[in-house]
Amino acid sequence: MTIEERRDREKQQMKELILQTAAHIILTEGFEKLSIRKIANRIDYSPAIIYHYFRNKDEILSQVLRRGHQDFTASLSDGLSEAATPAARLKTLSRNYIRTALKDPGQFLAVQLNDSPEVLEVTAYMFENAAEKKPTLNLLYRMVRDIAGEGFSDREIELAAQIIAASTLGLIVKLSLEKNIDEYQKNKIIDRFTETVVRMASLEQGKPETRE
Amino acid sequence: MTIEERRDREKQQMKELILQTAAHIILTEGFEKLSIRKIANRIDYSPAIIYHYFRNKDEILSQVLRRGHQDFTASLSDGLSEAATPAARLKTLSRNYIRTALKDPGQFLAVQLNDSPEVLEVTAYMFENAAEKKPTLNLLYRMVRDIAGEGFSDREIELAAQIIAASTLGLIVKLSLEKNIDEYQKNKIIDRFTETVVRMASLEQGKPETRE
DNA sequence: ATTAGTAATCGAACAGTGTTCAATAATATT
DNA sequence: AATATTATTGAACACTGTTCGATTACTAAT
DSSP states (O other): OHHHHHHHHHHHHHHHHHHHHHHHHHHHHOGGGOOHHHHHHHTTSOGGGGGGTOSSHHHHHHHHHHHHHHHHHHGGGTTTTTOOSHHHHHHHHHHHHHHHHHHSHHHHHHHHHOOOHHHHHHHOOTTSSHHHHOHHHHHHHHHHHHHHOSSOOHHHHHHHHHHHHHHHHHHHHHHHHOOSOOHHHHHHHHHHHHHHHHHHHOOSSOOOOSOO | OHHHHHHHHHHHHHHHHHHHHHHHHHHHHOGGGOOHHHHHHHTTOOGGGGGGTOSSHHHHHHHHHHHHHHHHHHGGGTTTTTOOSHHHHHHHHHHHHHHHHHHSHHHHHHHHHOOOHHHHHHHOOSSSSHHHHOHHHHHHHHHHHHHHOSSOOHHHHHHHHHHHHHHHHHHHHHHHHOOSOOHHHHHHHHHHHHHHHHHHHOOSSOOOOSOO
């Protein structure tokens, strides 16, 4: 079956070539400049051939984004073991997440905001079995539990984790939209935000009901 | 100059017709289904005529979105005067904002995430003179100051307001992406989030530095 | 009322998009 | 060498945004 193996390998290489070309276009020319014909031109093939390896453009897109997401989650735990306290660990995680996202906001937001089924499978972990399914939120979930302490239900913890995740997404969106912002100010906002995140995870204290 | 006035009026009516048709298409068929030819067909004109009234498609889009944004900010202060305490007021504002955004998430996010110059002018108020410029953030800014109390610099207040705004955006994004979520759960998340918002505005207490 | 000038409108075209399909070329199987 | 598979292509379809020259409608001036 060496022939068939080679065939499969070549087919895989072709898919790989298409995906890498697409990824390169997205990275250099931006997300919306990706087109089937442009990919075909780059690899010196007819546009039609691409449909022999992929169902349509969306499939290419979502596979590229899926890889981006994998690389992303991999870089989240940097320096996490060095952090001594739970709060410090959560801060580090939060900062890693934001900084990594801001390295390529277009890609990050494309992954987060796209609602095609394939992408959803990867990212929309928020409101069902969230705690068990996804590694990222699982990490967050455990940290929130560590900080909150005893006496909180799973649903309470999960709710807090969801709110933290949502807030973090919002901060990334806002920061990525604003181009004219210096590194100092950006750092300040991120710093302050990570502190807020720790507060969000500290469930028992500082719950000022409608006091006056 | 009655003739010229009538001319201007007719010109304005034509622009209005185009804008309303565009808005209708966006509302019924969704954001990305808007096309010049579709507008032209609906109003029984040639596609080319549209370029006699608007520079290009983006101009149409941004003007439609601008109106959406205006309607939006108008509905923010509903029931705000009934709220007794500053915390209750902030909660109400926060809830209004989220609920209004979720009524037409596509439109809301289009306004928030689009970075074309015209739209930016309307929405990107975050990181420069934020407190004075935009009515929405101004409202938020004042509420944060009310809750935080004395002894905080403008920059501190502004920072907190920015973080609240960003977090709220994130929650809306997350909630709008998840279609399969019942009203009960949604309410619970929003409720909890508005409490978190109040905590974010309460600057002096519950700041757990890397304790433990 | 006829002419000159301006504004509104259109048809056709250009260059681009995603996608499909029948025909061809290349390869593998018998 | 003939046959079946697979890879690849060119051409087409139905779209998209946009431009431009010609044509029509309307106003202003003679």
